[in-house]
Ligand SMILES: [Zn+2]
């Protein structure tokens with residue numbers, strides 16, 4: 001039995017939006033949605049990167065909400081989703097982590113075809129960033145949605161179909177190997193359970209006793225139930241709670 005948790009819930013209230021846009025959910029609103037969808041443990045994050053939408057002061061505001069005395073913080077943690085650089089360093093760094101009093105840092109790659117990269121360049125960069133983060137970055141606790149951006153090249157029409165068979169097998173082997181060696185977790189975030197290569201990757205995480213985290217990546221309350229669906233899938237696949245990553249205060 002897996003204890004349902006979700007450490008990848010965005011409090012999108014804390015970002016710079018167009019004046020006409022609706023405000024995103026606060027940490028309290030996202031936490032209520034996570035509880036309603038059955039998560040016993042939850043973690044609230046926002047992006048930490050060089051986008052003008054995500055200045056550091058937004059994260060300070062989020063931390064202020066989390067650490068306010070009225071926030072129901074039991075079994076709830078504070079993190080950020082920090083962009084990874086090619087050398088594996090992350091945009092938050094240890095100083096940012098300390099300043100925000102974070103419990104964890106997710107290291108993720110966010111690329112899109114708008115950057116001008118081909119799908120092959122994206123795959124190579126994701127592999128490079130993740131393996132370097134696993135090898136050298138002690139600030140990162142888990143890797144967010146490995147190869148989770150490939151679908152963008154399908155959506156833009158650059159490739160007919162995104163699937164995990166496009167990723168060289170040795171790239172996947174490296175990620176499994178260095179995750180195991182580093183003791184960091186890999187996030188299970190995308191719902192590609194019908195993709196045989198993805199499914200095989202999940203089974204390797206399970207069989208090689210690599211730490212895993214299940215994230216909804218919810219940017220709005222309506223997306224929080226995805227954590228329950230994914231946790232159920234992993235339970236059916238025989239994942240064990242023993243290797244389910246958990247942060248500590
Ligand atoms: Zn992300």
Ligand SMILES: [Zn+2]
Nearest residue numbers: 008010081217
């Ligand atoms: Zn995210």
